[in-house]
Amino acid sequence: MAGLAQREQSPFDLSSEAAYQRWRERKLEQAPRTINELIIEVEDAENLSAAEHAALLACCRRANMAIYVNRKHDSSKDVARNVGRQFGLVNLDANWLADEDGVTQITVNSEGTRQGFIPYTSRPIKWHTDGYYNSPERQIHAMVLHCAQSAAEGGENRLMDHEIAYLLLRDTDPELAQALFAPDAMTIPGRMDEDGVARLAQAGPVFSVGKNGVLHMRYTARTRSIEWRQDEATLAAVAMLEKLLDSALPYIYRARLEPGMGLLCNNVLHDRAGFRDDPDRPRLLQRARFYERIAGS
């Protein structure tokens, strides 16, 4: 069976040690040593040249992420969507708090429906991948986070390629990595999500492999409103993951998005530091989340 043969060669399959070792070697060889290797200056992010597009895509192929620095800074909210479109990202996840066009404006809201939900405050946000509370058919595979205005102080992101997280877990103990593939590894109880939307309980895996053989990760370091599968391997895997993300590993990058800069990624692990706003120029990030991965990455 072709499907079976393909599965046997997946580096994300515990039984295919040779495929894993080949993938692992290449992944580590290509992994950026510093965030600078992932930062690409572009003339106009909404109309990338072939060379700029290729440079951003090369970063995404290595590390599932790239940061563009737009010389033509334009705070129009279409930038995130238009950057995505150039990488085959067209199916936007329109969550409840997104505007009609599916792009979410992330800024501090002291009133209205968004009030009190962490993304719309200046508080830190723990490590996560986007849309971990979405149903299986609405999982987020890519996103663009475009900075229209940075905070007066703080608001940095830490970033980690989710494939590296898998690799480090599997190197530590293959059984731990495997435990996180369980279809009920992580359950979000039916209540409110981070954006304040009422939802049914969502059970699902942390790691899954899509039809195209790519690894997807669904994760949050939140400790409230999360139910982990209560078995030894799952709990040990979660503890190990927390430890990895809390370490000073060279694979954890730090970046502060300044106006005109943006993160293009295959929904990698990220967090956000708390920040302090200048009341006259509050931090504003425009976020577009997509159901597909960056084309060609």
Ligand SMILES: [Fe+2]
């Ligand atoms: Fe996020």
